[in-house]
Amino acid sequence: MSHHNLEITVHECAAGQCKQRPDENNLGFGQYFTNHMFTMRWNIDKGWYDARIEPYGPFSLTPATLVFHYGQAIFEGMKAYRGTDESIYFFRPKDNFARMTRSAERICMPALQEELALEGLRTLVSLDREWVPRAAGATLYIRPVMIAVEPNVGLRAATDYLFFIIACPVGAYYPEGFRPTKIYVEDKYVRAVPGGVGEAKTAANYAASVLAQKEAKDKGFSEVLWLDGVERRNIEEVGTSNFFLVIDDELITPPLQGSILPGITRDSVLQLARSWGGKVSERLVSIDEVMAAAENGRLQECFGTGTAAVISPIGELTYKGRTVQINKGEAGPMSCRLYDELQAIQFGRQDDPFGWRVIV
Ligand SMILES: *Cc1c(COP(=O)(O)O)cnc(C)c1O
Secondary structure, three states: OOOOOOOOEEOOOOHHHOOOOOOHHHOOOOOOOOOEEEEEEEEOOOEEEEEEEEEOOOOOOOOOEHHHHHOOEEEOOEEEEEOOOOOEEEEOHHHHHHHHHHHHHHOOOOOOOHHHHHHHHHHHHHHOHHHOOOOOOOEEEEEEEEEEOOEOOOOOOOOEEEEEEEEEEEOOOOOOOOOOEEEEEEOOOOOOOOOOOOOOOEHHHHHHHHHHHHHHHHOOOOEEEEEOOOOOOEEEEEOOEEEEEEEOOEEEEOOOOOOOOOOHHHHHHHHHHHHHOOEEEEOOOEHHHHHHHHHOOOEEEEEEEEOOOEEEEEEEEEEOOEEEEOHHHOOOHHHHHHHHHHHHHHOOOOOOOOOOEEEO
């Protein structure tokens, strides 16, 4: 990773321009944004330029802007956590920017200058640090994005890109404790195929998943469980989270073979569980194996992992009209232990043996 020589210009919002912070006990997810944003631009001749912090506000883009037509957009999701001693932490932020560079390369966008992106993030969160909530379990959700902004409707890699970071305070994901979800095993639509963009965090993957999610919601489910795009047999992900299960005390997650998003929470769960010494496997797992294990009492837990919820326990799976309950619909011991331990590391309540925390 090369060092950058770009200065970040800071334009703070004028006193009258600043917004009031919302009530911390009623944040929900993704509705309120802090006072500032970080932006920088890339041009094919100049490289990255014009890195700046400025008041949060709209962009002006012509209707011909490439991203509006062909979806050249990638993003990241990460959080800042306030510890009880008022320190503010990021969790593995370099991994987010490294992943963003991998996503960028997959759709012909420029690699990030990762040190510069991290410095932009630090500057933004330091400036808006009062927006990192103090309410239990609440965090500052951070959204880095890159889009193609060349005004041209001819499809190709663009000559100009915009990178920005915005931040929003969000409430605790489980204000009343875990509520295991009912999941619909999707056997009609697929999320990704080998050779596609499933392992990149592109906006396109999300656009393509909305219909399946809506149909599942209409049937009373929280999310869909995605099967592989070729045979609709092996499990891939659950909604926008990675998928884990426990069968006969073995913690299992599907391997990263190109169509699964390499989650940072997924990797953290694997490292933590391996450090505890149990059996942990990254292997293919078919929906038939899962349904059979559930029916003969060997399926102990299922859960999703991701930055927003950390761990989301699954209480029920429905596949081709058959429904199985998991752990009597309750969160299991592995889910609870992983959740507690990860949150304790993220909020600075316990040692960080893996070196995941970065102080702002
Ligand atoms: C972002 C994302 C995840 C979770 O990744 P984390 O780094 O753990 O937040 C999982 N699946 C998909 C499809 C995602 O976009």
